[in-house]
Amino acid sequence: MSSFTQALARGLNIRHIRFMALGSAIGTGLFYGSASAIQSAGPSVLLAYMIGGAAVFLVMRALGEMAVRHPVSGSFGQYASRYLGPFAGFITGWTFAFEMAIVAIADVTALGIYMGFWFPEVPRWTWILAAVALICALNLMRVKVFGETEFWLSILKVTAIIAMIVGGAAIVIFGFGLPDTANPGLDTMLGSGGFFANGFWGLLASFSIVMFAFGGIETVGITAGEADNPKKAIPAAVNTVPVRILLFYICTLSVLMMIFPWQDIDGATSPFVQIFDSLGIPAAAHILNAVVITAALSAINADIFGAGRMLYGLAQQGQAPASFAKVSRHGVPWMTVATMGGVLLAGVVLNALLPEDLFKIIASIATFATVWVWVMILLSHIAMKREIKRRGLPASEFGVPFWPMASYAALAFMVFIVVLLGVMPDTRVALVVGGIWIALLFVAYRLWVRGDGRLRAELDDETGVAWPGTGTEPAAAADSAQPSGNAAGRF
Template sequence: MALGSAIGTGLFYGSASAIQSAGPAVLLAYMIGGAAVFLVMRALGEMAVRHPVSGSFGDYASRYLGPFAGFITGWTFAFEMAVVAIADVTAFGIYMGFWFPDVPRWIWILAVVLLIAALNLMRVKVFGETEFWLSILKVSAIIAMIVGGIAIIVFGFGLDDGANPGMDTLLGSGGFFANGVWGLLASFSIVMFAFGGIETIGITAGEAENPKKAIPAAVNTVPFRILLFYVCTLAVLMMIFPWQDIDGSTSPFVQIFDSLGITAAAHILNAVVITAALSAINADIFGAGRMMYGLARQGQAPASFAKVSRNGVPWMTVATMAGVLLAGVVLNALLPESLFTIIASIATFATVWVWLMILLSHIAMKREIARNNLPASEFGVPFWPAASYAALAFMGFIVVLLGVMPGTRVALIVGAVWIGLLFVAYRLWVRGDGRVRADLADETLDPRADSAADTRAATSAAAGEPGR
């Protein structure tokens, strides 16, 4: 899950919009955003090692910020996964358009919704095995693309005689900040969208065999994954193909190799990005389903979300996500051109909100540790407290950017309405105590003391990896 979360629609398709906005400076945006996300993950990792429970950051928010904070965090994460699923099925339809340009996009999206829903209603073993191979495929494809891109830069395969791959191509149209600082800022909505879902690592903490070893190992690989799968990959692409010619009509990976005349590579990569989209949709359903399952156990969601089928699948959460994806079919029929950017910006708001709650929960935990003279954490955040407050400020800055940029302003409006609806729902339907889990109520309790039945049921929510 940690590895797969670095690769998905945000890289395979969303990077085109980010490149259009910032030019070569998009590499800096990914490094800045990646550094902030790393600090979020370290904060989550510290809490997960201290309290390795299923439900993770939703429970931490309840424990350290109050029941309403846990409610709003859990449901906003589920909302994030649902919105991202729409973005992923939209990308799937765009990818299929490379092979079948005359077929309306919504037809492909309807087909994939039915396919994914059927897959998720099968036994968890089938789902987990499928995710494993899809992840291996897309990771291998990215590494092969980087190696192939470097070979093109060095030997000029497929390039015109007058081409000059390398830094000249990368910086040849206006330099590094080709679209200025404003272009760099505009790219952050897509950049942060690409990293969204990586927090799902924390949800698995309660079921990791050795969370004190597994969680730090996963979190500490975040900088390497960012450099390899985002910065290195996009740098190679922009060194072999003029960045200003990336138009977003399909995946930039496919467009570049197709434009270079390497037709076989373009078709192979299109097949890869299609499988990556399928993997991402699977992971979206896993993330939303696991969180809704946990909310139901806490009394913060309908009890039906906690029920599982004979195959061990939480069928109600699958049905709910399928309904959301069917709404995506309608949206793609109505807004085929602008939907992805709108959906991605809304997902960015939800993602950043969850990260804000993680950081606030972590800060509250550190204050409690200091106030009660509790033992220090085994996996602390580096440069505490400056790093945590810097990450908090950066996330707030991203929310402001969403409202400032005309193309993403709708995300702030939708986000405000969503938070308002959650406030009303909490007041109407949730008990005053918020049903906070007992295993987080006291520092001395064993955070992994769930019953075997609960663990089996939780595991049935499926195994996958979030991939944007």
């Protein structure tokens, strides 16, 4: 055990947390994955983003309520342990780490594609290797350095999106850069088959990419353990970020499809770069390519942070190797960063072997992991609300609107997405890989966790009240238990 095993350092303020969620969820899914979603659904992809965004907002409100009530390291992994049982926490935490790893591989894959716009002869994996080294170095610095880096990277891409919306609107109104025969506006968007150009099934097929695009937004819950003032920072981030993301997606894609025929978006590079390159606007495509590269780096940065902090929380509960709880003198769980760096090196190999087909496969697998985590967040929240009512506890300071109907509707929608992954031939591999992953977790839990102890209560560092134990220990013992680095198993 390292001598540096103290708690994580607090250093993230409201603006860090708000833009961290933007960094994770406005990235590859919008700047590259939207091409696949548009190809599947046509203009009706806008409806898919509206529906998916509304469901994700309810997930975020559920997570926000729990994070304000229990601002702990590991976030929803510990909430699942607390309210659904140790195995639920184990499977949730590890699946989130798996999600972040898969999403990060998708992000570095997209980064390699973006670099190909400038350097088509250079192998993608060389750029990916350089990006992995840079991002891992950033994540090993003080958390405030990480937060500032993420803030400015996110500021850059959000500014670019706003400028693109304004510029695209000007093109629609005044026709700048368009040929004389062009007819920008709704005629261009709806001119190839109407709003439901590819039918209802096309709309359904787009959901795998649409939900992938929102994946990672739950990282905001992970920040509770390192936020200076969780009770203020978490609600501020939850209330503003999902709405902004939804507006950015809808407005941006609407403008793009109004100035460029959606059926001509080929996915060879970012649709944003392709469209502005085709318009012949000087330097616009190159500026946008620089922006989407920055966006990919920002997303990878947030992915590594989220996975690392979840593994740290799991290690504190004894549900991950104890080495993951080792903290550097800067208050950073360095072992988890190193592990994620190793996982991303697998992305380098995959991009060398499968440069053409990798993104969609990875995106569908990431969608399964993402939706699984969201389902567990919703189930944990429902169980928490029931316990609050049963025990007559004080109401939450930051509750979910339209409870309980909204939470159950969001849960039903997430189950529907999982079913869709199995129905659609192109995404069926996600269920196969997801099923194997869940089975491996079950075996790992039986071998290394469940058979060798109990989960100790996690002390709520904000209220000073210990949570009741979730194992077989008496409630009185649980109430006085302190977190143990390896209490729950032989890791």
